[in-house]
Amino acid sequence: MKRKWMFTFILLIVGFMVAVQYNTVQQPEERDTRDLWAIRNELAKERKLHSELLTEVRELDKTIGKYNASEGASAGKALADTVHDLYGQAGMIDQTGAGIVIDVVPSEESIAFGTPLHEVSPELLTRFVNEVNRFKGIDMEIDGKRVTGLSAIRDINGETTVNGLAVSLPPFQIKILSADMESSEKLYNFLQSSSILDDFYLDDFVLEVGQPQSEVTINGRIDKFENHFLKELPKGG
Amino acid sequence: MWLPILGLILGVSLGFLSDIQIPQEYGNYLSIAVLAALDTLLGGIRAHLQRVYDDQVFITGFFFNILLAAGLAFLGVHLGVDLYLAAIFAFGVRLFQNLAVIRRVLLTKWSEYRKVSTTNTSK
Numbered sequence: 509m510k511r512k513w514m515f516t517f518i519l520l521i522v523g524f525m526v527a528v529q530y531n532t533v534q535q536p537e538e539r540d541t542r543d544l545w546a547i548r549n550e551l552a553k554e555r556k557l558h559s560e561l562l563t564e565v566r567e568l569d570k571t572i573g574k575y576n577a578s579e580g581a582s583a584g585k586a587l588a589d590t591v592h593d594l595y596g597q598a599g600m601i602d603q604t605g606a607g608i609v610i611d612v613v614p615s616e617e618s619i620a621f622g623t624p625l626h627e628v629s630p631e632l633l634t635r636f637v638n639e640v641n642r643f644k645g646i647d648m649e650i651d652g653k654r655v656t657g658l659s660a661i662r663d664i665n666g667e668t669t670v671n672g673l674a675v676s677l678p679p680f681q682i683k684i685l686s687a688d689m690e691s692s693e694k695l696y697n698f699l700q701s702s703s704i705l706d707d708f709y710l711d712d713f714v715l716e717v718g719q720p721q722s723e724v725t726i727n728g729r730i731d732k733f734e735n736h737f738l739k740e741l742p743k744g745g
Numbered sequence: 746m747w748l749p750i751l752g753l754i755l756g757v758s759l760g761f762l763s764d765i766q767i768p769q770e771y772g773n774y775l776s777i778a779v780l781a782a783l784d785t786l787l788g789g790i791r792a793h794l795q796r797v798y799d800d801q802v803f804i805t806g807f808f809f810n811i812l813l814a815a816g817l818a819f820l821g822v823h824l825g826v827d828l829y830l831a832a833i834f835a836f837g838v839r840l841f842q843n844l845a846v847i848r849r850v851l852l853t854k855w856s857e858y859r860k861v862s863t864t865n866t867s868k
Contacts, residue, residue: 510800511793511798511800512748512749513748514800514803514804515748515749515752515789516748516749516751516752517752518752518782518785518786518789518803518804518807519749519750519752519753519756519786520752520753520755520756520759521756521782522753522756522779522782522783522786523752523753523754523755523756523757523759523760524756524757524759524760525756525760525775525778525779525782526756526757526760526779527756527757527758527759527760527761528760528765528766528767528775529772529775529776529779530760530761531760531761531764531765531766532766532767532769532772532775533772
């Protein structure tokens with residue numbers, strides 16, 4: 509009997525130790541090392557996301573309202589409008605609006621020294637696009653090639669390409685459309701003080717950022733989307 | 746038979762419910778202590794089955810092994826030699842040996858029991 513109690517006691521201790529060890533291994537204590545400002549930053553980020561989502565919801569609500577209002581005959585028109593909007597969002601059609609035009613030209617020093625003219629590298633262009641994409645709601649065109657979320661900027665057989673089309677040697681133009689004049693001003697000021705200008709200068713190029721204009725036109729994408737996943741439903745399905 | 750299992754369940758649930766966590770740097774000591782405890786436990790079961798069990802040997806062995814293993818690990822850390830590996834090796838080997846002996850004893854008992862029951866039914 510005594511032996512049984514002893515085994516019970518020992519097993520109790522063993523069980524306890526195993527459980528504690530399991531706890532320790534499974535949940536390594538993760539310390540929150542963020543300070544007040546890091547947390548505030550994160551909060552600000554979430555707030556921004558919240559506001560963006562709200563804007564999106566409002567726009568979708570507007571579309572629903574449009575559908576509801578246009579019962580019957582004009583429903584087709586509402587649908588066509590939506591399709592047109594979606595094409596616009598996807599960058600398939602030409603767009604006109606407030607924006608800035610940037611000229612990419614060889615730097616004066618490189619001309620003076622007679623440095624051979626070379627292409628803007630894909631890395632530099634990607635860096636530029638990333639830098640500009642800090643701003644929401646912009647549409648961009650590089651040397652006549654529309655840059656969308658699906659665009660690839662890469663090197664194909666030694667040529668820098670956007671959407672698979674070669675970018676010409678400088679000078680060429682980059683056009684950026686913003687939602688309104690105010691955003692264009694902001695983008696202009698941002699680019700003026702951005703370190704991207706230095707990055708271009710290191711590669712013997714100068715970015716001449718033009719003043720915001722109220723009417724800039726950019727081309728739509730010419731190539732069609734490749735759609736592998738979405739399929740059309742059968743009629744009445 | 747059921748009382749020790751109840752103790753084990755009680756110990757495990759106590760450990761989980763109390764949600765105690767020990768610092769990462771002491772995790773090694775606890776793991777080696779668990780190994781030592783398991784080794785002693787299996788040794789005790791083996792001794793019980795072989796009818797050589799002794800209370801004092803069992804209880805002193807349990808605590809002494811745990812302390813020795815943790816102490817060895819501690820010494821190892823301070824000497825810069827992974828001495829806890831030696832303890833893990835020793836306990837690991839003994840664990841398997843004990844398990845093998847327990848299995849054999851149980852097998853012998855079971856075959857004896859079957860022999861008895863078959864002779865009983867044949868009569």
